[in-house]
Amino acid sequence: MTRAWRSRGAGPVPATRLSVRDLLSEALAGLSQRPARTVLTMLGTVLGVGSFVAVLGLTATATGQVSATFSEQTATQVAIDDAGGSVSAGPQATVDSFPTDADARVQALNGVLAAGLRWPVGGGGTNVTTSLRPGAAIAQLSVAAATPGYLDTVELDMADGAAFTTFCDQHAMTVAVLGVAAAHQLGITSTTGAPAIFVDGVAFTVIGIATGSARDPATATEVYIPAATARIYFGKPLAYAPAAMLVRTSLGAADQVADEAALALRPDAPNLISAAHPPSASPVRADVLASLNAVFVVLAAISLVVGAVSIANTTLVAVLERTTEIGLRRAIGARPRHVAAQFLTESAAVGTLGGLIGTAVAIATVIVVALARHWTAVLDPALTLPAPLIGTLTGLLAGTYPALRAAQVAPLDALRR
């Protein structure tokens, strides 16, 4: 027993050292001294990393949703115009390059779900009155000649009654479908009783009222009459407002349909028909993504800076508070690098823990928001998984100055306090 207290013999003394395991253990012990303060210090990093991941996740999720809608509508739609007219021919000049069986020709193409022709009657605003309100002011409404295929193509959403059919068109029946806004303007609320409207004096029976359509935002304000009827009573489409065909295709078929449409419609003169390929969604999507990301990433970066300042401040306060401890550690063998490493490890641990919690909270947020909106959560693993390292980096940067300050503490000065 006595031998254990005897001093050791003289000899070279090995340099002091601190193993990584001991360093981590001491850093964690240091952090656990004041758990409440550690948690509060961590908040900045939690917010910073959390907002960074949440913003990227929510942006990706929302953009994915926008893209899905955008892509589906644009990638399955082809607009075919009449290129045979000339505006210089005069205001009364007409153009009618589409054959009378245009709908059937295009619908026969592979991948076409629906196709129909439409043109504005009289080139634009037309006088419309109704039998329900004799003597009421004449309404200037947009009357459009449309084939039944067109109403099918735009996916008309009916509020009352029904859209006209091929039978109505073939027999040039004087029937009309009103958009809900046009019906409101005319004082028509229902098709019950078959109310009549007068388009430039020609009587039409209202058989349907539409609230809108998926592919034509103007539907609510329009009055649709059968194309064949329009040709009889109002003539061919005018050159300055020619007929146009809208085609709804299955996904992936639009380009092919656009290529084939002109020849299918006018094999004798395909140059009279112009089919537009659907726009590519990717540049638009990239623009939306870039602008959203830029704004939110800046916000996340600001949160991270706040988090870093918070860690730096708390670590510096800890260094000042623990000066005596630093002095003691120096007295029992800690070198300046050991002291610096301990404080740097503590701040890095706070940052890492904050980053982990922030990432977890952000992932949960993205999932909850996506579930609530019935969206598909989109999280890029390449951005999400390394996110806690942003916290580590923040902690390391924030802890550098306080750690250097700690390393400079002279043991004698510290122990005198």
Place this chain on the structure above:
Amino acid sequence: MTVSALRQGTGSSNVPLIELTGVSRTYPGPPAVHALASVDLIVHPGEYVAVVGASGSGKSTLLNVLGLLDAPTSGRYRLDGTDTHRLGDAGRTALRAGAIGFVFQEFHLLAHRSVLDNVALGQLYTGVRAPQRLAQARQVLCRVGLGDRLHALPTQLSGGQRQRVAIARALVNHPRLLLCDEPTGNLDSATAAAVMDLVGDLHTDGVTVLLITHDPITAARAGRRLTVSDGFVVDDRSTDPHPPGADA
């Protein structure tokens, strides 16, 4: 020539543990303070030395220089045969960690760490693995009578017990020199006597002890008493009829 130097002249056969030659420590002012003035001192292994003197006499500076916490402005200090002025910070730190144990008046225990952890801290930077550190800390704590308080926090201990923890921390690395700075300064007389009994036991076990004290009773326990005044060692007397290092 100082009394210490005369003592060297008595002829010691052993290698001195402490050898100060013309050591001065001046703190630059203004005004400059000459805390130590050309001190010569030899302490042999196994000695029990009390350093006494009024406040500001230079005894704390002497202890700091001996503990390698401060460097002399001039002169030479050899510790256990090592010329310390040739050492850089890393070398001084290594020598301090390996050869010297400190006991402070303020204890300087880590308040949030257990008694066992506080003592094991004494070997943290020496490369001893954690299990061995804890085993040795447990052993030393049993030796100082705190085997039943291993997991208590320092705040749960009395002043005397805290100082025992501090002594255990100083001893866990088997230092060649135990430096005590007013170890009983914050203790009542009964507790102080118990702590000094422990220090006495350690000396009996072979540890070289150098302690600073204001208390004449505490100083009287030492086999040798140095009196410091205005930076000079003005008296150096031995009460030990057979001091370590003296020729038989």
